[in-house]
Amino acid sequence: MLGEGILKGLTETARNFLGSYVSKDRLTTIQFPEERLPQIEATRDFPFLVYDGTEWEAGLRCVSCQICEKECPPKCIYIEKSKDKKPDATGKLQFYPTTFNIDISVCMSCQICVEVCPFDAIKMNVEFEMSSEDRFGGLLLRKEQLAKSNEYYNKIHPTEATAVDAALAEERAKAEAKARQTTEAKAATPAPMATPEAGETK
Amino acid sequence: MNLEEIKSEIEANVPGCRLEIIPNGSPSGQHSLLIDADHAFAVSSYLRDATNRQFDYCSNVTGIDWPIKEISTKVKTKKIVDGMEKDVDEVVKTQTGGYLEAVYHLFSVEQRQGPLVLRMRTEDRTERVHLPSLTPLWRSAEYQEREIFDLFGIVFDGHPDLRRLLMWEGFEDHPMRRDYVDPDDYEYEPTAHDEVLKRAQAHQAAEGGL
């Protein structure tokens, strides 16, 4: 019968329309920005720099190795390496970035910088409301805007951050044990041995 | 699918054609068949129409630019030095490249065979860049040959509608060539480094500095 298909379709739309009053599955929209969906844990948009402790400048994990700068596909990261070394959050002497800029108007959120960073220093943020009136300055994030605490990282990506923290703690414990061993060895044998200090491997 | 077999089969059926197997060093093992431009059309129509081959589906057509490259290899030769025969290392310089290449990946839908990789080479990169078009055999080459003409500058004789595909009419150069120089339309970028920084500096110098 002509029109049967249309009637069948109309019952489907009617079912969806009426169903949206009773079933959550059929009404999936929310009223943004008053209502917000919960953040999905793996979500990423732009990178940020993690720091340990409370002092952002002193606690930056970044040692300015510039791997992310080289690997970044659209080349949106710009780093200037320091000439001197400063103690990081654990007290170890490290290079640090005197300049660390990310141009998020160029960044394509691919997170390759996170993947290649050997120090877990750069991670992906979840903040997306970053519109600006200035195309160049407003979208160029500098070191101070990029630095976010480890607590913040733990808040936005809890599972990932816990794993990273555990791995870092393990690494530190290993380094400390090694340092202790070398000092003990030194104490046992008074002759000066040319053992490199564990803290200065890199 | 044995490339040697196909080669001798074509040679038997297309008189006068010059074929060469180009070996491929990667584990993919996709060796290719270099065909000469004069007999390319005949060879291709044989491959398409022969009942035991039926390469009816030309999937991928693309161009490659091979500018002249000098390779120096060390060759051990025997020379008589001070009346004694000695092994002497001699550096032999050979030139490769200096042509544009069109590559066709053929498959057979009927016989589920493939890929058969065909290559054609132009005589040089500037003047004699003509190759026969295979679009009359496989229409799938129509846009792809236009793209090669656009981006590499190979002229396909016999193509029904050879115009630029992606760049606009009136555009001069061929952007996919290895020696293509970007026009100086540098846009300011705050994180310039490496290549981009060089271009930025050149641009700013030309503009009178910042």
Added chain:
Amino acid sequence: MSILTETPIDLVPGPSSDRSEGQLLEVSMGPQHPSTHGVFRMDVTLDGEKVVKLKPVFGYLHRNHEKIAETESYLGCMPYTDRLDYICSITNNWAYALAVEKLAGIQVPERAEYLRIITGELTRLQNHAGLVGFLMQDMGASGTPLMYAFREREKVLDLFEALTGARMMCNYMRFGGCRVDVPANWLQQAQKVIDGFPQFLDEFENLLTSNEILMARTQGVGVVTREQAINAGISGPMARASGVNYDLRKVDKYGIYDRFSFRVPLGEHGDVYDRYMLRALEMRESIEILKQAMRDLPAGPIMDPNTKIRGFRPKAGEAYGRIEGPKGELGFYLISDGTASPYRYRVRPPSLINLTLLEDMCLGQNVADIVIILGSVDIVLGEVDR
């Protein structure tokens, strides 16, 4: 008023504009036309309502992706592939990863293969659902089917976000495996989406398949014969709608597709209706594959331990790798000269090559049919222009 003093315009056609002489009208459809799925332009010549000539104009989204890749590392090319066919980033990743794996002879661990199939088939589901929605939108069914399709697509995108961190630019695969393993609960969520999908398909087909208006608009429109399709290199659902039995999942059996049992739907007429129907049927087959893959997903590593992601330098050589993307045969042709970036990097774009027959399909049809013919081809301009 002064206007009245001037000679009035003669609205009655005089001998110079006699219709019987057959004046042709040239229309430039696009690049901002909403039905062209992006920035695509067609120069159409019309005789009344009938199309007598149609020339597609490309290049409005051209950014020379292939040239960019020649300056990037093999890893750095991966996020750029997301931006080719931005609806199905995961299958783009897969095709590129497959080509690199062929080039360097990399083996992929089993779990990664399964994850690739799961994410790849989910991509096919959301692409086809979205495409049918857009096709109906092009036909004038404003909103309703598209929104239903998007509601379902959204669920798949949420899964992608939970797994890869991004909804569309997933950047999920690596040569030698996948980037991340599934997070906790992801498989249960995915199972829920997969189990719910057939119900959506039933509803969707109730809404559309037997709709008389849809049939009147699409049957016999934009016909491609089998011979034409093969000769013009048409691939994917569009070729199968014309009866070409060529599904790379069956032909090449890339990855581990030989372990799954599924059918390849084939069309008979090669018109727009067949292309719609084929996608609906293909979604059901994808669900079958997904069910099997979810059931058999083994434990194990997801990356080949011998593959170096950073500083990857394959031996000199070349490889052509192709997969059955949701739009058709997506191939990558790579030439390595032993350095860290590819010497030549070529994308075989199914969207572009499927447009080869656009003019043939449209000739003699009404101007309103161009829109649905183009819609049924399923193009994404990011891939057409690269």
